[in-house]
Amino acid sequence: MKTLKAFGQGFETTNKKIRMTLYLWLANFLFSLLVLTPFYFILNKDFSRSLLADQLARGVDLLWLGDLIYKYRDFSSVLLGWFIVPGIFFLLLSVFLNGGIIGQIASQEEKVSLSNFLADCGKYFFRFLRVFLLSSVVFIFVFGFLFKIISLPFDLWQKNASTEWPLLFISNIKLLLLILIFSIIRMFFDYVKVRLVVEDSRKSLRTAVLNLSFIGKRFFKAWGLYLLVGLITFISGIVYLSVYQPLPKAGFMLFVAFVWQQAYFLARTWAKILFFSTEYHFFNVFSYKESIS
Amino acid sequence: MSCKKFLIWFLFVISGLLSTALINLFAQPRISNIRYEIWVELDNQNKMLSGKEVISWLNKTKDLVPDMWFHLYYNAFKNERSSVIEESSEEGFGPFKIEVKKGEWGWVDVMSISLLDGRDLSSTMEFITPDEPLHPGDQTVMRVRFPEPIKPGEEVHLQLEFKSKIPRTILRSGYYQNSYFLGQWFPKPGVYEEGKGWNCHEYHLNSEFYADFAEFTVHITVPENFVVGASGRQIEAVPNKEKKTMTYTFYQENIHDFAWTADPDFIKVEQEFEPDKEVTQKEYEEMARILQLPLEDVKLPNVKMILLIEPEHKSQIERHFKALRAALKYYGLWYGPYPYQTVTMVDPPFRTESGGMEYPTLFTSGTSILRSKKVLSPESVVVHEFGHGFWYGMCANNEFEEAWLDEGINTYSTGKVLAKAYGPGVYSMAVNRIPLAWFLKLPSAYDYESDRAAAINVVEFDPITTFSWKFYDRGSYGLNVYMRASTCLCTLERLVGEEMMLRIMRTFQMRFRYRHPKTSDFISVVNDVTGRDLSWFFKELFFSTLNFDYGISSLHSEESKKYVRGVFEVEGKKEELTSKKVGQLEKKERKSGSEKLYITKVKIRRFGEARVNGDVLVKLRVVFEDGSEEVRLWDGQERWKEFSFEKPVAAKYAQVDPDNIWLIDSNLANNSLRLKATRKGIWRPATQFLFLIQSFLQFIAAWS
Numbered sequence: 001m002k003t004l005k006a007f008g009q010g011f012e013t014t015n016k017k018i019r020m021t022l023y024l025w026l027a028n029f030l031f032s033l034l035v036l037t038p039f040y041f042i043l044n045k046d047f048s049r050s051l052l053a054d055q056l057a058r059g060v061d062l063l064w065l066g067d068l069i070y071k072y073r074d075f076s077s078v079l080l081g082w083f084i085v086p087g088i089f090f091l092l093l094s095v096f097l098n099g100g101i102i103g104q105i106a107s108q109e110e111k112v113s114l115s116n117f118l119a120d121c122g123k124y125f126f127r128f129l130r131v132f133l134l135s136s137v138v139f140i141f142v143f144g145f146l147f148k149i150i151s152l153p154f155d156l157w158q159k160n161a162s163t164e165w166p167l168l169f170i171s172n173i174k175l176l177l178l179i180l181i182f183s184i185i186r187m188f189f190d191y192v193k194v195r196l197v198v199e200d201s202r203k204s205l206r207t208a209v210l211n212l213s214f215i216g217k218r219f220f221k222a223w224g225l226y227l228l229v230g231l232i233t234f235i236s237g238i239v240y241l242s243v244y245q246p247l248p249k250a251g252f253m254l255f256v257a258f259v260w261q262q263a264y265f266l267a268r269t270w271a272k273i274l275f276f277s278t279e280y281h282f283f284n285v286f287s288y289k290e291s292i293s
Numbered sequence: 294m295s296c297k298k299f300l301i302w303f304l305f306v307i308s309g310l311l312s313t314a315l316i317n318l319f320a321q322p323r324i325s326n327i328r329y330e331i332w333v334e335l336d337n338q339n340k341m342l343s344g345k346e347v348i349s350w351l352n353k354t355k356d357l358v359p360d361m362w363f364h365l366y367y368n369a370f371k372n373e374r375s376s377v378i379e380e381s382s383e384e385g386f387g388p389f390k391i392e393v394k395k396g397e398w399g400w401v402d403v404m405s406i407s408l409l410d411g412r413d414l415s416s417t418m419e420f421i422t423p424d425e426p427l428h429p430g431d432q433t434v435m436r437v438r439f440p441e442p443i444k445p446g447e448e449v450h451l452q453l454e455f456k457s458k459i460p461r462t463i464l465r466s467g468y469y470q471n472s473y474f475l476g477q478w479f480p481k482p483g484v485y486e487e488g489k490g491w492n493c494h495e496y497h498l499n500s501e502f503y504a505d506f507a508e509f510t511v512h513i514t515v516p517e518n519f520v521v522g523a524s525g526r527q528i529e530a531v532p533n534k535e536k537k538t539m540t541y542t543f544y545q546e547n548i549h550d551f552a553w554t555a556d557p558d559f560i561k562v563e564q565e566f567e568p569d570k571e572v573t574q575k576e577y578e579e580m581a582r583i584l585q586l587p588l589e590d591v592k593l594p595n596v597k598m599i600l601l602i603e604p605e606h607k608s609q610i611e612r613h614f615k616a617l618r619a620a621l622k623y624y625g626l627w628y629g630p631y632p633y634q635t636v637t638m639v640d641p642p643f644r645t646e647s648g649g650m651e652y653p654t655l656f657t658s659g660t661s662i663l664r665s666k667k668v669l670s671p672e673s674v675v676v677h678e679f680g681h682g683f684w685y686g687m688c689a690n691n692e693f694e695e696a697w698l699d700e701g702i703n704t705y706s707t708g709k710v711l712a713k714a715y716g717p718g719v720y721s722m723a724v725n726r727i728p729l730a731w732f733l734k735l736p737s738a739y740d741y742e743s744d745r746a747a748a749i750n751v752v753e754f755d756p757i758t759t760f761s762w763k764f765y766d767r768g769s770y771g772l773n774v775y776m777r778a779s780t781c782l783c784t785l786e787r788l789v790g791e792e793m794m795l796r797i798m799r800t801f802q803m804r805f806r807y808r809h810p811k812t813s814d815f816i817s818v819v820n821d822v823t824g825r826d827l828s829w830f831f832k833e834l835f836f837s838t839l840n841f842d843y844g845i846s847s848l849h850s851e852e853s854k855k856y857v858r859g860v861f862e863v864e865g866k867k868e869e870l871t872s873k874k875v876g877q878l879e880k881k882e883r884k885s886g887s888e889k890l891y892i893t894k895v896k897i898r899r900f901g902e903a904r905v906n907g908d909v910l911v912k913l914r915v916v917f918e919d920g921s922e923e924v925r926l927w928d929g930q931e932r933w934k935e936f937s938f939e940k941p942v943a944a945k946y947a948q949v950d951p952d953n954i955w956l957i958d959s960n961l962a963n964n965s966l967r968l969k970a971t972r973k974g975i976w977r978p979a980t981q982f983l984f985l986i987q988s989f990l991q992f993i994a995a996w997s
Binding site: 028031032033035036039040043044046048049050053056060061062063064067069087090091094095128132135136139161162165168171172175186241245246249250258261272 | 604644734742746948965966970975977982994995996
């Protein structure tokens with residue numbers, strides 16, 4: 001019941017502080033526009049005066065795509081760099097923004113203001129950066145080493161398979177395991193961040209260790225709550241696709257499709273805040289209980 | 294060889310020759326100059342083959358032939374000194390690197406070889422390496438010397454005993470657990486070419502095969518629970534209850550290779566291709582008209598279709614047959630009737646990695662458990678590999694030296710059949726073997742579009758006609774021989790017209806059926822059928838590495854000015870026209886209602902090195918604001934040419950190659966130029982790309 005209560009409170013908080021959704025969406029949108037800019041100019045240069053542009057408007061077509069690949073085939077490493085470098089910057093930006101999100105969720109003030117949001121971003125940045133570095137070590141250990149050990153019996157089964165079925169089964173079981181393990185690690189470090197804010201602590205490592213006991217005592221409740229919000233994100237994806245795919249992508253409808261895409265990103269951003277706010281309330285409910293007992 | 298052994302051999306040979314002679318009473322006239330009778334037994338426990346082979350070779354040339362060269366293809370998998378494995382090491386990492394694990398090597402040992410009269414040739418056996426660059430440790434070609442040369446018209450009978458260790462599948466031949474796919478498994482003579490000698494190349498990583506048309510009688514003994522499929526038609530199945538084995542006999546004339554497969558789990562399904570149900574009278578008449586042939590010549594025969602499929606793919610049986618029926622219909626109608634009584638398609642046993650390969654009257658397809666119906670797979674593989682029965686099977690080019698003649702022509706043909714029977718196919722994309730087409734609306738494309746996208750990227754690496762193992766790398770080999778050749782043939786089709794192209798292909802197939810055509814033969818057929826000299830087309834696009842790219846480099850359309858600034862002689866006096874004065878004069882002119890005149894200038898450039906030639910010219914089309922158009926032709930030899938037009942309206946756009954003939958053109962975007970830019974077409978890919986970037990960044994943020 002308490003878990004559902006935490007979910008309800010989290011839902012309420014996310015909606016009350018909806019302005020944050022806009023901030024985060026805007027950050028993603030503007031950053032993406034920046035990454036897109038050179039590609040837009042390439043498209044503009046190569047196709048704006050060509051009749052082939054009519055085919056661009058009809059969707060993916062190997063005639064124009066083939067032209068692009070041929071022309072820019074020597075730039076594949078530049079392209080890779082163009083994704084990696086902004087990717088790293090966006091990762092750091094996300095670490096920065098996480099401070100604002102949790103800080104504002106924890107704030108007593110009803111309304112979210114940009115200045116308060118940014119102040120929290122700055123306040124928690126270095127603490128969250130340490131958490132991020134710590135989580136990276138865990139991710140590397142788990143996926144680079146532990147997951148390989150977990151996979152050993154599967155690999156053996158796969159090696160001796162007599163039909164394709166085990167391969168299909170194993171690869172999907174492994175993917176599911178991967179997602180579930182990822183969700184556990186992510187959830188764990190979300191609670192570390194929440195705890196750092198609630199306790200206004202600067203000791204990331206110590207908080208992470210303390211968090212082990214907190215999560216350990218009520219793992220399935222916490223994970224259930226996390227997966228519930230994950231399910232909402234997943235459903236939002238399905239709703240997006242089922243509406244987007246049949247939409248015509250020409251003329252005014254192209255604009256409608258674009259708006260729908262952005263609506264989907266707003267929904268995903270909202271879900272991201274929901275993750276943190278449900279975790280915040282869950283932590284409050286159970287840490288309060290712990291302190292009483 | 295002992296006397297008793299010789300007697301057994303002699304009886305074997307005589308019975309073989311007699312049975313072949315009996316079969317021949319009912320068979321087609323003999324085209325081949327080789328007869329094989331092979332007895333082979335599979336040792337499932339030790340993954341070995343034991344075989345006996347009788348080869349009768351007729352010297353149809355005017356040469357005295359002193360020796361015979363054999364392919365021993367399985368020796369390519371014997372050790373790391375073989376050409377195949379050395380070449381695969383040169384490819385470096387990746388999917389083309391062959392890595393053989395302990396105990397998984399394969400080889401073939403010729404235990405004995407002698408003439409029918411008993412004279413032993415074993416002492417003359419030697420491995421040779423005829424190809425450059427040298428791989429001295431290769432043992433895939435063996436030479437045997439005759440006691441005296443074989444005279445023109447003389448037939449020599451050889452008998453061999455061999456033992457082969459079957460490899461754990463490499464290059465589509467081998468075993469996995471109790472499943473076998475066996476291609477290139479028996480000692481096979483090369484092709485003797487008059488005045489040149491034996492054409493018998495080593496087994497190379499980037500090459501397929503070449504052999505003479507022959508008559509095969511093959512007796513295959515396997516454990517009794519195995520289901521067997523093979524080239525040709527099964528004429529006998531004899532059980533041996535004591536040894537718990539079964540011996541299957543297959544026979545086929547006019548084929549140049551023999552492959553077989555054995556797996557206890559195969560499901561065998563047979564259906565009949567009945568042309569009366571597949572082809573309408575109207576279709577026959579239309580084809581006869583296009584091909585300029587009597588109606589009887591385009592009629593198709595019945596064919597027995599045999600499918601050996603793995604149980605987990607049972608739900609796809611009808612998909613396989615539907616594709617095969619389409620292939621039998623269109624290849625038959627377009628290129629000539631399929632002449633054999635059977636065609637066997639094999640869904641390759643799990644992990645034998647033998648999918649997508651052709652052998653005479655037998656081919657392997659390839660599928661997986663989960664397949665979307667929107668994705669044309671296994672259909673594309675079925676059509677392509679069956680099609681090789683025409684291009685490789687009957688029109689049997691030397692795949693070592695001119696692989697494009699079968700791979701390129703067949704890729705082109707596959708695209709045409711798929712387009713006709715199915716339309717465009719959805720991109721094949723899967724996550725963890727689950728097809729994305731089940732959930733997403735994926736783009737679709739015709740084969741010619743994907744082929745062209747690949748082809749333009751490899752033009753500068755090698756000519757299409759390069760020897761298979763001499764390409765820059767395996768990527769260049771594959772893309773040049775399949776995709777680039779196919780794209781060039783599509784270009785040729787657009788140049789000469791679809792109906793003319795059908796006549797070319799039909800003539801080529803029927804003229805060279807059961808023969809070994811060369812590129813020069815194909816060019817001769819093109820020139821003969823079209824009545825034009827199109828040799829230049831092949832010189833520019835097949836024999837060279839020249840990029841083809843004509844485009845519009847500039848388009849200007851401006852109103853012609855009657856008055857301009859400056860000093861002019863007016864009635865003997867110098868008068869200056871200022872901007873103000875020019876403006877006044879123009880205003881006056883407009884009031885008088887005189888017509889505007891626009892001067893349009895278009896520059897066409899030859900961006901690539903390849904040129905059009907012969908009677909072919911580059912076509913320029915300029916469309917004007919009032920909908921009128923002007924067409925100009927250019928011989929395309931120089932680097933650029935400017936065309937000028939005077940019209941009462943401005944130009945809207947200019948277009949080179951407006952009929953979209955030159956599919957091989959590496960830059961289709963520059964084939965047209967609008968006077969005014971428009972971003973209408975750009976928004977869609979831009980917004981989609983934005984969405985992808987946003988998703989990517991969201992994914993990244995998940996790790997924060």
